[in-house]
Amino acid sequence: MSTTIDKPVSLPAHLEGEFQDLLSKAFFSEPDWLKEKRGKAFDSFCEAGIPTRKNEEYKYTDVKKVFTGNFTAIHNKPFALPSDAEKLFIEKDSIKLVFVNGRLYKNSSQSVKLPKGVVVGSLVTDGLLQHADILKKYLTGKSDALSQLNTALWTDGAFIYVPENIELKNVIEIVHVCTGDQEILISPRHLIIAEKNSSVSIIENTTCSALNSRIIVNSYADIFAGENSKTQFYRLQHGCRNASVISSTHVTQSKNSLFDTNTITLENEWTRNDLSISLNGESCESHLNGLFITNENDHIDNHTSVQHNKPNCQSNQLYKGILDGRSTGVFNGKIFVERDAQKTNAYQSSKNILMSDHANINTKPQLEIYADDVKCSHGSTTGQLNEEALFYLRSRGLGVDSARNLLLYAFANDVLNTIRMESLQNYLAALINKILEK
Numbered sequence: 001m002s003t004t005i006d007k008p009v010s011l012p013a014h015l016e017g018e019f020q021d022l023l024s025k026a027f028f029s030e031p032d033w034l035k036e037k038r039g040k041a042f043d044s045f046c047e048a049g050i051p052t053r054k055n056e057e058y059k060y061t062d063v064k065k066v067f068t069g070n071f072t073a074i075h076n077k078p079f080a081l082p083s084d085a086e087k088l089f090i091e092k093d094s095i096k097l098v099f100v101n102g103r104l105y106k107n108s109s110q111s112v113k114l115p116k117g118v119v120v121g122s123l124v125t126d127g128l129l130q131h132a133d134i135l136k137k138y139l140t141g142k143s144d145a146l147s148q149l150n151t152a153l154w155t156d157g158a159f160i161y162v163p164e165n166i167e168l169k170n171v172i173e174i175v176h177v178c179t180g181d182q183e184i185l186i187s188p189r190h191l192i193i194a195e196k197n198s199s200v201s202i203i204e205n206t207t208c209s210a211l212n213s214r215i216i217v218n219s220y221a222d223i224f225a226g227e228n229s230k231t232q233f234y235r236l237q238h239g240c241r242n243a244s245v246i247s248s249t250h251v252t253q254s255k256n257s258l259f260d261t262n263t264i265t266l267e268n269e270w271t272r273n274d275l276s277i278s279l280n281g282e283s284c285e286s287h288l289n290g291l292f293i294t295n296e297n298d299h300i301d302n303h304t305s306v307q308h309n310k311p312n313c314q315s316n317q318l319y320k321g322i323l324d325g326r327s328t329g330v331f332n333g334k335i336f337v338e339r340d341a342q343k344t345n346a347y348q349s350s351k352n353i354l355m356s357d358h359a360n361i362n363t364k365p366q367l368e369i370y371a372d373d374v375k376c377s378h379g380s381t382t383g384q385l386n387e388e389a390l391f392y393l394r395s396r397g398l399g400v401d402s403a404r405n406l407l408l409y410a411f412a413n414d415v416l417n418t419i420r421m422e423s424l425q426n427y428l429a430a431l432i433n434k435i436l437e438k
Helices: 015-024 032-048 123-128 132-138 145-153 387-395 400-416 422-436
Strands: 095-100 119-122 158-162 172-180 189-194 199-211 215-225 230-238 243-253 258-266 270-279 285-294 299-308 314-323 328-337 344-354 360-369 374-383
Touching: 015 032, 015 145, 032 132, 032 145, 095 119, 119 123, 123 132, 123 158, 123 189, 132 189, 145 215, 145 243, 158 172, 158 199, 172 215, 189 199, 189 230, 199 215, 199 243, 215 230, 215 258, 230 243, 230 270, 230 422, 243 258, 258 270, 258 299, 258 422, 270 285, 285 299, 285 328, 285 400, 285 422, 299 314, 299 344, 314 328, 314 360, 314 400, 328 344, 328 374, 344 360, 344 400, 360 374, 387 400, 400 422
Parallel strands: 095 172, 158 189, 172 199, 189 215, 199 230, 215 243, 230 258, 243 270, 258 285, 270 299, 285 314, 299 328, 314 344, 328 360, 344 374
Antiparallel strands: 119 158
């Protein structure tokens, strides 16, 4: 009996040529170590191929169809910011970085004076050109194919460095605007480093404006949380029509560090989020929360992985989804507890409401435990609105739509309440209410 091994999906014919062109032109002046890293990453991507649904990690998400088309990785066309771009900012006194199609917009400005040693800017101009030693040490990347593709092709992104003992009080806002009429592959790359005893809060907002052609956003972020540091990283993905958004984030935590993150995906057409966290020191704490609202033929896939490697660490996950129309959702959450990670507390919950008979959600919570003194649990629920609660609200004088929206907002509010930033909570509350009222 013979066994058939599936070949990787063939790559778009022009992509290899474009990569070589970028190496010889756009990346020509980069240091040899970075060009070597790009080359190895692209070779790994070519060897692995575009993930297929026969890969367990992509069982419910068709990446192959995303990569069909005439998209190009080479794009230098200048774009103007939308006239209403100011509405994308949430914090009045934030440190603002604006990227248009993956490149720092020339009119981006930092509205506050930074403490000595803090760097907030472009991964190229502020990172590679001025702090290449830091990039060489910290610029890593996961081994999966799409992350390797980003490592090969990234052109810019945010570089955030907070030295030891610095509490950065101003929020950093990273705004991505996708626009234009060209099929392009955008590859933003972020490097965020919070050193020992430091503190930083970040909002990343990805949206589309005047987008008249299909695009792919394949972003990657490395986040390093030093000993006794506190990092808040909130991600908002909103209104990306005509776009396929792929986001991969890897977090490395050191002793006594706190990492707090929320991923909010609202009315995106196609989204894949990968979040992996390695708790590499004792007494680390991680909070992973997410909310998504889908409609029509939207697709959202959230994958999380938390690796408990040391004792006395805690992680909590809460993901909620509201699905309508013919939309589909995926939640795959993994918790690994290594043999030395005694006294681990790890919890995971996925809760979803289906508003349509045609909406669908696939959930797969997973625990893999090798230690014996732990407290771990996971759970998943999927259902429809509570008819008794709906009837109760209607009996108090609310109309059908008002009662429905009130229940849905209450369901979503559990996630919003985990956000430790009042301005962002209020911004999202208004946005979600507007969506529910449609």
